[in-house]
Amino acid sequence: MSKTLYVRVNSREDALDRFEAAWHLASGRAAPAPLALLSFADLPLLMKSLSPARWDLLRRLKTAGPMTIFALAKLLERDYKNVHTDVGQLTALGLIQKTEDNLVRVAWEAIHAQLRL
Numbered sequence: 001m002s003k004t005l006y007v008r009v010n011s012r013e014d015a016l017d018r019f020e021a022a023w024h025l026a027s028g029r030a031a032p033a034p035l036a037l038l039s040f041a042d043l044p045l046l047m048k049s050l051s052p053a054r055w056d057l058l059r060r061l062k063t064a065g066p067m068t069i070f071a072l073a074k075l076l077e078r079d080y081k082n083v084h085t086d087v088g089q090l091t092a093l094g095l096i097q098k099t100e101d102n103l104v105r106v107a108w109e110a111i112h113a114q115l116r117l
Helices: 012-026 043-049 052-064 069-076 080-092
Strands: 004-009 037-040 110-114
Touching: 004 043, 037 043, 052 069, 052 080, 069 080
Parallel strands: 004 037, 004 110
Antiparallel strands: none
């Protein structure tokens, strides 16, 4: 797995990237290396999904390492239910992973966001 996740607002470039990969597959040539990409339909959705509180959660979890959601809530000094909800949303987006022993962790070394006007 790539150690960098690329985050973008959907754009023509995303469509062109997908077209290029399909073209390579159809022509029998090898597809380019897969890109770990998380796309959002628009900037408000990106900002809602990666709110300042969720970004802080990701940053602090990455620094602290794998832990339970309860321990993470204590570390963040936030309500367990809200942290649990945020972890669920971030897991669904692929930003957080659960380990076999039910701990949560950030698998990415870097998250690269690019916003084009």
